[in-house]
Amino acid sequence: MSLFTRSLLRATTRPTFYPTTATTFTKTTGITSLFARYLSDSTRAAIDNAVATSPVVLFMKGTPEFPQCGFSRASIQVLGLQGVDPQKFTAFNVLEDDELRQGIKEYSSWPTIPQLYVNKEFVGGCDILMSMHSSGELSELFEKAGVLAPGDEAEPTTSSSSSSESAEKKDSTKTE
Amino acid sequence: MAENSGITAETLEQTIRSKLEATYVSVIDNSGGCGQIFEAVIVSPQFEGKTSLAKSRLVNTNLKEEIAQIHAWSNKTYTPAQWEKLKEKEAGEA
16 A cells, blocks of 8 residues: 555656646636636647546646645545556646646536546546445446556466467456 | 635535435535535436436536535435435445
């Protein structure tokens, strides 16, 4: 658990909303929140990029190390419990960027943060994660998406020596 | 200090009951009075056949203005059938 958190941290020190070289996200200065309701093309494009950073993307308040909201904290914990591979995970701190903070809500038509995306698809916020976590839907989703850390869920490793000539690797774990 | 949103558990509950035809609603104000933090349990036949995401979206759409004014909004959504099952389970565990 702590191991995960640590490696998760490493993964998330990497990205902020501005992956240093990105020029996609230009800040429009002086935009008033009242009229910022509609996503500009540049904001949308920047969020498109953000969502595609990793197979699993969480927009949260604070960082995985220091979540600044109980809902974000709970979501990070669930991802940890599920065994999401830190290599396949990126977190964005919306508190660092007000345009992202507002834009992401329009982008997903979802009024609150945190927001989880898996393979660019919006999954839900904290409540949904919690209910999917306890119902088993979440582990199913993560497994199908192939985003779990290797080793945890013992992949059936062939015990026989590697002389087996058939290279077919049919995924036998999927039983629908 | 959070300013008062003017939204109360009662007004939210009324809106939920009328817009979502909810058969059971529980709204808890966790804000300590400023009207910023709410937690809701909603049971409605309108949720029938919907995923949790779709259910929450339905709630959020109907409460769009209210949610925009508050800081934290959490909701659990059930169809009447799911709600019955949950209550049975809880009774069994107790």
